[in-house]
Amino acid sequence: MPKASxxxxxxxxxxxxxxxxxxxxAKAAGRHVYHLNIGQPDIKTHPTAVAKFRSIDWEILEYSPSNGIASYREKLTGYYARYGIDLAVENIMVTTGGSEAILFFMLSCLDPGDEVIVPEPFYANYNGYADITGVRVVAITGAIENGFSLPSAEAFAEKITPRTKAIMITSPNNPTGVCYSDEEMETLTDIVVEHDLLLCADEVYREFAYDTPARSVLQIPRLHQHAVVMDSVSKRYSATGARVGALVCRNAEILAGVARYANLRLSPPGLGQMLSECLLEDDAGYLEATKEEYRERRDLVYRRLRAMPGVKTYLPGGAFYCFTRFPIADSEHFCQWLLEEFERDGATVMLAPGPGFYATPGLGHDECRIAYVLNQQELEKAMDCLEAALLEYPGRTLDTPA
Amino acid sequence: MPKASxxxxxxxxxxxxxxxxxxxxAKAAGRHVYHLNIGQPDIKTHPTAVAKFRSIDWEILEYSPSNGIASYREKLTGYYARYGIDLAVENIMVTTGGSEAILFFMLSCLDPGDEVIVPEPFYANYNGYADITGVRVVAITGAIENGFSLPSAEAFAEKITPRTKAIMITSPNNPTGVCYSDEEMETLTDIVVEHDLLLCADEVYREFAYDTPARSVLQIPRLHQHAVVMDSVSKRYSATGARVGALVCRNAEILAGVARYANLRLSPPGLGQMLSECLLEDDAGYLEATKEEYRERRDLVYRRLRAMPGVKTYLPGGAFYCFTRFPIADSEHFCQWLLEEFERDGATVMLAPGPGFYATPGLGHDECRIAYVLNQQELEKAMDCLEAALLEYPGRTLDTPA
Known part of the structure; x- marks a missing residue:
């Protein structure tokens, strides 16, 4: 019988x-599951935009140009201009979700065996795309003690080899929620320019920076030829199923490489692009309200986690994640136990175990990612579940208070 | 400055x-271009289905399950049942267009350096996906003299090595339009079973078989564990922009591999899947009318090409392509010349040059692919252009009649 690869x-x-x-x-057994495990927001896609999308007149759903619908790319230049980022339409390649932007970045910027340095914990699927493309992910470990701020310039310098082609960051970060400061971005810029590397920034959570604005690598003049941005409408507009993202870059040689891979897959999704174009219009109120809602949720989750004995956390500056340390020794077991064994008022909670967000083996076994993608009433109940579960969990590493 | 890979x-x-x-x-200079170069049909997407799609009530465009929307997969089992193909929902992985099905096939069935045998000329983008995945494409050259029928069993046997993992076919074929006969499928089945290979069939043109029904590899009992089908709604329903395809397989180990890659990219396009589900309903009349229209176009193109001096062609059994030999020595130059230099009644015609459809260097220089994706009135005009251009082309290899 033929075998898989x-x-x-x-x-x-x-x-x-x-x-x-x-x-x-768990659901089949009648329990409610509070999903804090996945970045699937509960916020409605902007109803005005959805109504407009429905009313668009089309008769043949054709391939879009492989680099995206021209009018949508034009509108995207306007979106970036809000951040003072001056782009030509040619700098924007529309992709099938942020995922394809990751794939295109690795294919067009790195050859098999080349290295990309990534602060860990990081978005777990970078590993899978590195597997497909033969790219080596070199991790620098962050620390919960400083809220997963950027590792030092020295830590980066230690990891740079002749095969290093790029540094990849996510800011605001998934899974930690950290937003790198202007000083941290300066540090990165110095390293990147000195070693003539690329700085690839996953900025899909750009709109969700709660304390200070997130700085885009596209805003930094010295990175003009070094910056590659991976972007997506998924989280920004609560439209993860649109599968519409972008790779943004001003380096003509890299853009030419990206264009070849884009040609290969013919076109990004047509309907998703039509919707995305509608979502971009009159979005200021929607984005502000969404951000405010997430900010309140962040504060709620932070308040609740801080009150749980033995739990180590921090105030994340952006995105809708918090990467938290629990009094447990095996977070994968804990997350499975929550689903298989635990119940409070007919419900349980689902988290993402920490180890998958690290490239370094042995890390993350006492950590989980929490995605605050439920409304505040549900979040309170989910936190009630988590708090009770931590007291009840047999693998608890903290003595239960007498 | 950082360089591309x-x-x-x-x-x-x-x-x-x-x-x-x-x-x-050419268009900027005011000339009309008859596009016979790309498989973008001019047929309307089924208006009834589009209207139903518009009326679907949704508030959050969420990720679909990574293997596709459950109700859509269920309906797809009904679609395959029309062909007597008995499938479980688990056998169907919904993909982002047929393109992603190619990528998933290569990743989940072949390791870098493994070989897949493909009759040539073949769909050119197989090469690009083989490049990405490190797979070696081993071509067996077909002949226009027999209408690009399947190469002999001996020709396949000669190409099989210890690294051969699969044979890949397209039937009905792009770019030749050939539909393999039952006898040809039996020949392939014998080879595949004897050498324990996979038979991967790109069947996206299944509905467009004009003379005898196209036989799916999923209908052949001996291929139960050997068959992998790549499918797509793009051509069938004239919805190329939906970016919805499928990989269909009954081999559990391969399906498990495919599922890993599908998880990585989170989900196929949500709106495209919703539309595809609508397109599947009450489609019998639509599909029959579409097929009849293409059949008439095929007959028109065949009639016109046969009447052109020095042109070698054949009656293609399916799809909407014909791969034709012209009295020219450099088809890439000819196609470029058509766009840059030629004009008849303010118009010209665009074809796809032959060499890109071959893996073997040096082939296809006197051949082009014609996609009959225009209505019959326009097709006649496009053929008028082509006929006149062949008489006028400076690189013509046939003496112009006195």
Whole structure:
């Protein structure tokens, strides 16, 4: 009988989704599951934009140009201009979600065996795309003690080899919620320019920076030829199913490489692009209200976690995640136990275990990612569950208060 | 300044799209271009289905499950049942267009350096996906003299090595329009079973078989564990922009590999899947009318090509392509000349040059692919252009009749 490829058996699996069968079983058994495990927001896609999308007149759903619908790309230049980022339409390649932007970045910027330095914990699926493209991910470990701020310039310098082609960051960050400061971006810029590297920034959470504005690598003049941005409408407009993202870059040689891969897959999704174009119009009120809602949720989650004995956390500056340390020794077991064994008022909670967000083996076993993608009433109940579970969990490493 | 990767400079370029700048220039200069170069049908997407799609009530455009929307997959089992193909929902992975099904097939079935045998000429983008995945495409050359029928069993046997993992076919074929007969499928089945290979069939043109029904590899009992089908709604429903396809397979190990890659990219396009589900309903009349229209176009193109001096062609059994030999020595030059230099009644015609459809260097220089994706009135005019151009082309290899 023909067998699958070896690589398909070893490709890095997302820690976010592999607990799904246990969640399905919990639901089949009648328990409610509070999903804090995945970045699927509960916020409505902007209803005005959706109504406009429905009213668009089309008769043939054709391939869009492989680099995206021209009018949508034009509007995107206006979106970036809000941040003082001056782009030509040619600098924007529309992609099938942010995921394809990751793939295109790795294919067009790195050859097999080349290295990309990434502060960890990081978005777990970078590993899978590195597997597909033969790219080596070199991790620099961040620390919860300083809220996962940028590792030092020295830590980066230690990791740079002749095969290093790029540094990849996510800011605001998934899974930590950290927003790098202007000083941190300056540090990165110095390193990147000195070693003639690329700085690839995943900025899909740009709109969700709660304390200070998130700085885009596209705003930094010295990075004109060094910056590659991966972007997406998924989180910004609560339209993850649109599968519309972008790769943004001013380096003509890299853009030419990206264009070849884009040609290969013919076009990004047409309907998703039409919707995305509608979403971009008159979005100021929608974005502000969404950000305010997430900010309140962040404060709620931070307040609740701080009150839980043995839990180590910090105030995340952006995105809608918090990467938290719990009094447990095996977060994968804990997350599975929550789904298989735990129940409070007919419900349980689902988190994403920490290890999958690290490239370095042995890390994250006492950490989980929390995505605050439920409304505040549900979030309170989910935190009630988590608090009770931590007291009840047999693998608890903290003595239960007498 | 940071450079692009080497691989991005060498990835196989689609011959279908690289002439686009010349077409754009022709249009900018005021000439009409008859596009026979790309498989973008002019047939309307089914209006009833589009209206139903518009009326679907949704508030949050969420990620779909990574293997596709459950109700859509369920309906797809009904679609395959029309062909007597008995499938479980689990056998169907919804993909982002047929393109992603190609990528998933190569990743989950072949390791870098493994070989897949493909009769040539073949769909040019197989090359690009083979480049990305490190797979070696081993071509067996077909012949226009027999209408590009399947190469002999002996020709396949000669190409099989210890690294051969699969044979890949397209039936009905792009770019030749050939539909393999039952006898040809039996020959392939014998080879595949004897050598324990996979038979991967791109069947996106299944509905467009004009003389005898196209036989799916999923209908052949001996291929139960050997068959992998790549499918797509793009051509069937004239919805290329939906970017919704499928990989269909009954081999559990391969399906598990495919599922890992599908998890990585989170989900296929949500709106496209919603539309595709609508397109599947009450589609019998639509599909029959579409097929009849293409059949008439095929007959028109065949009639016109046969009447052109020095042109060698055949009656293609399916899809909407014909791969034709012209009295020219450099089809890439000819196609570019059509766009840059030629004009008849203010118009010209765009074809896809032959070499890009071959893996073997030196082939296809006197051949082009014609996609009959215009209505019959326009097709006649496009054929008028082509006929006149062949008489006028300076690189013509046939003596012009006195």
């Amino acid at each position: 070896h690589r398909s058996e070893t490709v890095s699996l997302s820690p976010i989704r592999k607990l799904i069968p246990y969640a399905d079983a | 080497h691989r991005s400079e060498t990835v196989s370029l689609s011959p279908i799209r690289k002439l686009i700048p010349y077409a754009d220039a």
